[in-house]
Amino acid sequence: MQNLSFKYPDGKNALENISLEVYQRESVAIIGPNGAGKSTLLLHLNGSLGIPENGKPKIKIAEINLTRKNLKEIRKNVGVVFQNPDDQLFMPSVFDDVAFGPINLGYPDSIVREKVAKALEEVGLAQFERRASYHLSYGEKKLISIATIISMDPKLVVLDEPTSGLDPRGKRRIMQILKKMVVTKIIATHDLEVAYELCNRAILINNGVIVAIGDAEDIIENEQLMLENGLETPLSIVLSRKVTW
Amino acid sequence: MNITISDSYEDKNSIIHRLDPRTKIICLILFIFVVALTPPLRFLEFCAYAVLLISLTLISKLSLLKTTKKALAIIPFVLLVAIFLPFLKEGNVIYSFNVYSLKVSVTDAGLIALWNSFIKSLLSITSMIILTSTTSFPEIMHGLQKLRAPKIIVMLISFMYRYIFVLVNEVQALQISWHSRYFGKKFLRQISITGTILGSLFIRTYEKSERIFLAMSSRGYEGEIKTIEQLRPGVPDAIFSSCFIIFISLVKVLNFI
Numbered sequence: 171m172q173n174l175s176f177k178y179p180d181g182k183n184a185l186e187n188i189s190l191e192v193y194q195r196e197s198v199a200i201i202g203p204n205g206a207g208k209s210t211l212l213l214h215l216n217g218s219l220g221i222p223e224n225g226k227p228k229i230k231i232a233e234i235n236l237t238r239k240n241l242k243e244i245r246k247n248v249g250v251v252f253q254n255p256d257d258q259l260f261m262p263s264v265f266d267d268v269a270f271g272p273i274n275l276g277y278p279d280s281i282v283r284e285k286v287a288k289a290l291e292e293v294g295l296a297q298f299e300r301r302a303s304y305h306l307s308y309g310e311k312k313l314i315s316i317a318t319i320i321s322m323d324p325k326l327v328v329l330d331e332p333t334s335g336l337d338p339r340g341k342r343r344i345m346q347i348l349k350k351m352v353v354t355k356i357i358a359t360h361d362l363e364v365a366y367e368l369c370n371r372a373i374l375i376n377n378g379v380i381v382a383i384g385d386a387e388d389i390i391e392n393e394q395l396m397l398e399n400g401l402e403t404p405l406s407i408v409l410s411r412k413v414t415w
Numbered sequence: 416m417n418i419t420i421s422d423s424y425e426d427k428n429s430i431i432h433r434l435d436p437r438t439k440i441i442c443l444i445l446f447i448f449v450v451a452l453t454p455p456l457r458f459l460e461f462c463a464y465a466v467l468l469i470s471l472t473l474i475s476k477l478s479l480l481k482t483t484k485k486a487l488a489i490i491p492f493v494l495l496v497a498i499f500l501p502f503l504k505e506g507n508v509i510y511s512f513n514v515y516s517l518k519v520s521v522t523d524a525g526l527i528a529l530w531n532s533f534i535k536s537l538l539s540i541t542s543m544i545i546l547t548s549t550t551s552f553p554e555i556m557h558g559l560q561k562l563r564a565p566k567i568i569v570m571l572i573s574f575m576y577r578y579i580f581v582l583v584n585e586v587q588a589l590q591i592s593w594h595s596r597y598f599g600k601k602f603l604r605q606i607s608i609t610g611t612i613l614g615s616l617f618i619r620t621y622e623k624s625e626r627i628f629l630a631m632s633s634r635g636y637e638g639e640i641k642t643i644e645q646l647r648p649g650v651p652d653a654i655f656s657s658c659f660i661i662f663i664s665l666v667k668v669l670n671f672i
Contacts, residue, residue, distance in 0.1 A: 262553035274635030
């Protein structure tokens with residue numbers, strides 16, 4: 171992916187004139203309080219909430235313009251992991267769920283099997299193929315959700331609150347997996363520790379408007395800015411800065 | 416909060432568990448047809464079918480007691496439907512008694528009809544229980560799909576099964592939050608709250624379905640759910656189905672002699 175320029179006015183004013191660029195292999199955090207428009211922004215990245223008409227707004231991913239004609243190509247390149255794993259996992263078994271994307275991409279059976287095995291291996295749940303999605307724990311569901319996207323080999327992975335509702339161990343596990351993935355990542359979260367550790371850049375949005383774009387550490391360490399936008403610099407970061415100084 | 420509802424599948428390793436689901440589904444349908452078409456007074460034949468089911472249960476390493484218990488759970492339903500048959504069918508009166516001025520009599524044809532519906536539903540249900548205990552739900556769905564069951568129905572059942580757990584959890588959460596703020600009394604007002612709960616449940620389900628659809632189309636869904644072939648019927652399937660058919664035919668033939 172080279173340039174993602176992104177600009178649109180949403181009907182409900184959930185987002186206003188947002189323009190941003192994300193570079194290849196970059197990890198970008200979209201941070202903001204509840205209802206800031208993070209999820210809305212993410213869903214626009216693969217045309218889930220309407221497709222631009224007449225080239226306005228302009229959304230370009232991996233040199234492909236998001237249009238009705240290119241929708242399939244875009245969705246091949248953009249993998250979205252939804253916040254609620256029960257939305258993400260809709261097939262009766264884990265295997266079917268992870269295989270859903272690759273099958274729709276038209277891979278032959280043997281490759282589908284390979285991709286499923288590899289994706290499950292990557293999230294550390296290799297033996298889960300035959301399990302039923304509804305019998306998994308919440309943490310396992312979150313991991314399988316990520317596997318359903320890994321199996322599609324997208325160029326851009328978009329994650330909506332990947333660590334919400336998880337215990338520290340589950341959170342750590344997800345963060346390790348995301349760190350290992352060498353793709354472009356856009357992560358929406360209000361867990362700033364996650365953003366701080368995983369992302370090099372951060373985009374702060376509030377009320378549908380971009381408040382700040384910049385180096386993730388700079389933005390998150392700016393306690394004043396965080397408080398003004400309904401967030402809070404994590405105590406761990408505040409303390410560690412005091413200690414090193 | 417997560418309240419699990421048990422489904423009847425028991426993960427064990429037996430010959431029956433490893434059979435292709437299609438083999439099991441076809442044998443089940445065949446069995447139900449044969450049982451349903453057996454005349455009610457062929458007691459020996461019913462005994463033979465019962466023996467067949469018992470041995471299948473044992474081969475599947477299922478507990479006989481548990482299976483019987485599950486099967487007996489349907490008795491109330493059968494009774495509900497069939498309890499009046501002995502009194503309503505015309506035939507030779509076996510026994511009669513008076514309820515106030517009303518004369519009630521039990522006929523032989525009626526008793527046979529009751530026996531008929533009882534034994535047939537019991538045998539059919541037991542065979543279904545064996546199927547669902549030895550075949551996981553996704554496997555049954557795969558089997559049905561491969562047997563050309565209407566796609567939309569298979570899809571409906573799959574989704575229903577996938578989300579019934581989510582839905583029940585949601586209902587329970589709503590109920591708990593209601594009860595934790597309800598201190599009794601004002602019964603009529605509570606009824607209207609049930610309505611509100613149902614309404615909010617409906618909206619939640621509707622929104623959920625929209626999100627699921629988004630998740631599906633994000634991963635390339637275009638109106639048809641495709642799965643890859645995971646089933647390979649093998650020698651055990653051939654052996655099992657031929658044994659099954661031979662047994663049933665044998666029972667039929669022996670009965671005619």
